[in-house]
Amino acid sequence: MNRVLVTGSSKGIGAKIAEVLSSSGYQIFLHGRDENALKNLFEKIGVKGFFSIDLTEENAAQKLFDKATEVLGGVDILINNAGEYFYAKVEETPKETLDRLVTINTKVPYELISLATVGMKEKNFGRIINIGSISGAVGEANASLYSMTKSAFSGLTKALALELAQNNITVNTINPGYVKTALLDGTFDDDFSEKELLDMIPQNRFIEPVEIANLVKYLVSAEARGLTGQCINLCAGMSVGG
Numbered sequence: 001m002n003r004v005l006v007t008g009s010s011k012g013i014g015a016k017i018a019e020v021l022s023s024s025g026y027q028i029f030l031h032g033r034d035e036n037a038l039k040n041l042f043e044k045i046g047v048k049g050f051f052s053i054d055l056t057e058e059n060a061a062q063k064l065f066d067k068a069t070e071v072l073g074g075v076d077i078l079i080n081n082a083g084e085y086f087y088a089k090v091e092e093t094p095k096e097t098l099d100r101l102v103t104i105n106t107k108v109p110y111e112l113i114s115l116a117t118v119g120m121k122e123k124n125f126g127r128i129i130n131i132g133s134i135s136g137a138v139g140e141a142n143a144s145l146y147s148m149t150k151s152a153f154s155g156l157t158k159a160l161a162l163e164l165a166q167n168n169i170t171v172n173t174i175n176p177g178y179v180k181t182a183l184l185d186g187t188f189d190d191d192f193s194e195k196e197l198l199d200m201i202p203q204n205r206f207i208e209p210v211e212i213a214n215l216v217k218y219l220v221s222a223e224a225r226g227l228t229g230q231c232i233n234l235c236a237g238m239s240v241g242g
């Protein structure tokens, strides 16, 4: 009951989740696009395997799930972490980007859940955790597409928690506030600085990847078996007002 697939674990939040779970005895399968980063992490933290695939590729979810199953023998715990951000006004968002973010942030996680629940039901055990975003919980101006894809986890999490409650499968979403990773660094420019962002956060600080990894560690544990259908805002106070 300790075989874990973490999507988007070549770097950032996903890599930290993989590292923390691996050091706690879980068997981890890594995923991303950057083959070198995956290989380095594979050697550094001693996980079971990795697979590099772009989630926009045809049948990416099935290919990734098949590889993870081949190496781990099954997936007891699915962490839907891979995601992309996009910042633009709604009328300036290209259709290709709409398709891209819906695929990576929403469609592939749904497909992976659909594939994973089959084995989880057979074992009468499962843990599904989605990494959403505070932008999906409270909205973010000029990031409506990203906010839309992340808020989709809210309905999905509640519906699936009910659907899978009798199968000892829990489903939860973590909505991080701002975390200092490559994804966030890509949003700063001359018009919007890191300091301006920090000033908007009640605790005036970024969330550390390890804070998210430790919450994941709790959610996958036996102690957390009653915690399901929840969207947890780990956001340094951002969800409760400015």
Ligand SMILES: NC(=O)c1ccc[n+]([C@@H]2O[C@H](COP(=O)([O-])OP(=O)(O)OC[C@H]3O[C@@H](n4cnc5c(N)ncnc54)[C@H](OP(=O)(O)O)[C@@H]3O)[C@@H](O)[C@H]2O)c1
Residues within 6 Å of the ligand: 007, 008, 009, 010, 011, 012, 013, 014, 031, 032, 033, 034, 035, 037, 053, 054, 055, 056, 081, 082, 083, 084, 085, 104, 131, 132, 133, 134, 175, 176, 177, 178, 179, 180, 181, 182, 183, 184
């Ligand atoms: N950073 C934040 O402030 C923040 C806040 C709230 C929520 N989140 C969410 O947290 C999750 C992780 O974000 P992060 O900050 O750790 O981002 P990151 O450092 O940019 O890492 C993103 C991970 O997802 C993978 N990925 C992205 N697009 C992919 C694609 N098309 N196909 C396959 N893999 C892909 C990347 O793989 P490669 O690098 O190997 O290509 C990488 O492993 C995302 O879902 C993000 O929306 C982040």
